[in-house]
Amino acid sequence: MSGAVLPTIREVARLAGVSVATVSKALNDSGKVSEALRERVDTAARTLGYAPHASARSLRSGATRILGLLVADITNPFFLKLVEHIEQLASAAGYSVILCNSSEDAEREERHLGMLLSQRVDGILLIPVRDSWRGRIGALARLPQPLVLVDRMLDGLEADSVTIDNRMAGYLAGEHLLRLGHRHVAIVMGSPEHPIARHRLDGFREALATGGIALDEQLIARNCFNEEAAYRAVLALLDRAERPTAILATNNHLTLGLLRAVTDRALAMPDALSVIAVDDLPFSAIMRPGLTVVMQPSAAIAEAAISGLLDRIGGRAPEGSARAVVLEPRLAVRGSTAAPPRRA
Structure with missing residues (x-):
């Protein structure tokens, strides 16, 4: 509610009848807490509407559970389908997605990338714009987060990718x-x-x-x-x-x-x-x-991109060379094609 004062961890501790340290351990799974105490803390937190501060929690854990998704052109219906599939898969894996539309503008892509870095996203999915910006390949190669290119490759960049043939x-x-x-x-x-x-x-x-x-x-x-x-x-x-x-x-x-x-x-x-x-x-x-x-195959592209990125984030992908996933398109025959008309 606009203007409302957010509850604090001390208020949760007071309502649950435990210490602030116990509340922190119970809500962050960072220490030994009995099930009874954990339930009391959870009940108190829900009653007050308390949620741990995401930024503070990410500083402790080193993870934000946020992915960045840069899309070259959100008006492209194919990219829209990819965005929908990617968001659903990320959500199912416990991640939120920050969506950025570059509108085929190199400067916007560069600016969006800087914003995602400032938000400390855990990984980035990039459908790159056609035109490059100064130093793009170097900047992407030096990213501290895992990167997966989607749909479009970038010459000179060694990065995981998911494309079609x-x-x-x-x-x-x-x-x-x-x-x-x-x-x-x-x-x-x-x-x-x-x-x-x-x-x-x-x-x-x-x-x-x-x-x-x-x-x-x-x-x-x-x-x-x-x-x-x-x-x-x-x-x-x-x-x-x-x-x-x-x-x-x-x-x-x-x-x-x-x-x-x-x-x-x-x-x-x-x-x-x-x-x-x-x-x-x-x-x-x-x-x-x-x-x-x-x-x-938009659903398969999204699944390969998300699974590949999460493997990198979780340290499950082998170190070394970039992984390239190339998927096959398929023909859907409908009524707009037929034998050519006979010429007089």
Whole structure:
């Protein structure tokens, strides 16, 4: 209650009829206390609404039971799912989570990291922003706490990581379209300098090559970093004299731009155009037709990240080289893909 005076440990001791030292031992499991006395102390603490001071307790134990989670962009539906799974798993293990949204801003990420260090978090989960800040690799390498990279790797940093096989994600999409009979396909992607986008392109190209199809460079829309950029790129693809029969979007934001462009051009999926995406959107399964996607195993990623971090915190992970967990994506076929339309 606002303005209320918080009860003190002395008041708990007075109500329980024991010493302050006994209250401290009973509440912190730091000494021999009989069950009867422990029950009296617990009852008194609950009656008064007393809780041990977290900062003081962490100074004694060296642990805060708090994890830091830095997310590159909280508006990304895939990252939102990861956050939900991570928080649930951390809570089940007795940890609280401080969530920081970097909004793909390097300065914000650096500032958030400093805040988490000041809060003495026990470990950090980092989905890094695309652009670096001065001294980032060195600062992360010198962290006193365990660190696990999630979804995105950082060149030059030896750290535990949990990612998916992004080459396989692109391959699954290309293989699916190839089996349907598509030969004239396009891809909408971010920067080829970014490893995730590049690996998904490489896998897509590789799958098409198994069927003797060379991906047309004119049908690769590069450097699309948001929904609006993807929207404009897809409109340009659809306005070509020979438009593609299928388009792959390599992440959630680009998928939204792709779907908006298809709607504005009044093209029916999959009769006029097949659409496939990497990452599942909240509405992908309920839209009509449903959206065919290559799904990332968000629950498994979160579980591997949390278990790996807690192993490091608890000293259960072997010292030495960083551990890299790479999980497999899977294809979910829905109604937005089909055989290409016959040309007149």
